[in-house]
Amino acid sequence: MIYDFIFAGAGPAGLTGAILAARQGKRCLLIEKKSSLDLHPRGETLRHRPILDEVLGEGVMASLTIASTTMIEYFAPLPHEADPIILDMKVPNHSFEWHEWMQAFQKQVQGLSIDLKLGAEVIDVTKESGRVTGVKYLDADGSEASAAADAVFASDGHGSLIGRKLGVDYTGINYPIVKSKFGNARFDSPGFKFFFLPEGSMDFAPDFPPALAFLFPREGSSCEVGLAVMARAALKLGYELPDPEELLQVFEQATKRHPVMSNMLAEASADLVEATMLPMGGPMEEVIPQAGVVLLGDAAGFVEISGGSGLISSMESAKFWVNLMIGQQAKAGKQENLWSKSSIQAMTEAYTSSGIFRHNKAIADGSNVSWDYVFTNLRTSQNIIKKWGLIANALDIF
Template sequence: MNERYDFIITGAGPTGLAAAITAGRLGASCIVLEKGCRPGPEPRGESIAQYELMDELLGRDWLKNNASNDPSFRRFHSPMDRKNTLIDVHKPYYFFHWRHLMDHMKALAIEAGAKFLFESEVLDLIEEGKCCTGIKYKDKQNHIHEIKGTTVLGCMGHKDPLGKKFGIIREKIDCPTIKYYTTHAPRVNISEHPNLQFYMIPPKMLEIAPNLPPAVAYVFPLADGEMEAGLMLRLGQLNSIKNIEIPDDNLMHKVWDHLTQRYPGFSEFFKGAQTNYKKLTVISNRQLFKNIIPHERGGLILLGDTIGFSEANGSSGLYFGMAQADFWVRLILKRRKIQSDIWSENFAATARNDYQKGSVYKYIKKSYRDIVLAEKIMFKFCGSDRLLNRWWKPLMALLQMKS
């Protein structure tokens, strides 16, 4: 492939698709490589808050018109569901189907002029003179190809081989997570439980897993009889709480089965439910990797879940990856108007500085600081069933103040 692109985008998730939409609409050439046969193959639900960028990217009120539920509150449950508190998050969180979003974003990217290469596995970078100038990939016939471009955007998430090349240690960024989806849950009733439900599980509380780190189980109802649910380990205090350790895959599934069958409150949603989808994966929100332009003269920018760029409490990570992609595409194209050789001189250093001054980066950085403090208070200082329930009311008052 001899054609040269303004943007080579690796990964057709929300971050990569947002980059393709913005780039195409601004007149830049781009190509998106995706290992799978389509964007986002998993059949699951999702949630995202409304921001101005969502209307710009997806079309005015697309989220609102395609949402099955849009609560503005979250209900937090104390250990063993002894207490619960409704927290106002001051904006609706739209619940929708993942497949609808992925298909819509792909169509918008194609409409904007983006090209796609599916079933194409990114293998490595092309590097010339301390700069990234393209990528090597393997097609479905196992043939190796090269693509050259001005800027490579690494958007392949927690399995991104480009991130590993530059020292991103996934164990420092990812939190093991089970994601579950069902369209057959007779106990899920929107009129009774419209809000996202969080169940706080302090460290070492479950007899089935006495060394389990802090965890949060969650349910969000998509419609009557339909929900996404999951279990996410919270590992921010892993090194400061004694005698806890990350469970292996087998134990994670045992914990999940225990919670869905026996845990007070949480298990009620699963009575009579039939599983459509269950997967042990990760959420990349434990640590933010900062060196997102690893080459001295630039050319490669690592984005989204690859670097842990999501809201640290696990909510609406989709938006922030999409906003980050939009920011970088616009910054690169603004530079192109000034200088055709975009990555010459010291642009990499200037670009990093502009990025760190941006509102989206500052918000994500603050969310990491806030979650460290919240988890230290909740899971270290009040790190037991008894103490969390005892201090539940002031803890929830603090959480409401921060929301």
């Protein structure tokens, strides 16, 4: 089967791209290795943007929102005591259930020219004359199949299989993180809570690299809780990044022994705990690793830890690339012209000069500068406390 576009991965990027392309008459193949789009019980958070109404329908996000807040609190590193930094971000962060969000996407897929293959897994790309022409995949029944398209969008998440097969290095881009969902927690404000964990600040894990823990209240007494290793700072300081087992062990200890977190979670129980990776190192400029392929979503980098920026940027970037590719199809006439060197250069320049890329890069650069200053330059709890007022001002500006 020959398609206009193949989307390898049915997360927000792949779904957005396929929906918007199909609405413009393009035939799309959407491959997802999970057997259902809404299996995952996790919670998520984001700030509202017009792309949500465009893709899912006006008012859908409002109907899915279970809690919202504009407040963010930053807690000083141990063992020192200092008043939390409390900021009002003005624009609210909205919490929702992932499976309900995926169901909203799936409703939009119905009736469109999208061939959705659930329980199927991309295993390789097909090539011709140095250009990627399609993918090989295992269907839900285990049989091997292949499909061709004018363009393959690798929307298969952090550490993309397609990206890695085409030589993309995700070192320093992906940050190890634990994400969890707790019930029966206790917190006295609805604000997002972040906990600075510089090197040497956790007596239960003295050799652990610098990290940032977080607790996001949701409806009632439920919350998201997590711990992200600040990989960029850790690598600069000479640390090896922890494996999932070590990460989960330190996370468990942090929830039980950090004085503030443990108090909030004293009677709480976890519904979900998972170790994964988030591409928080910044957006890639080169998202066409080889003619025929465009990296989308987490496969192309950039998730900012607070406010679901990665979800929004994934959707906005998918829209940008689908519209750009459709325009290039019309200009090129022939597939070989679509992926000529001059065409790839023009598309890359259009992307890196776009408002979407520049906005995401500005956020990522600002975030990296801030966290580098805290975790690499100041480095220790004592030094961070000395500059606590300066950090408060910087976070307020950022």
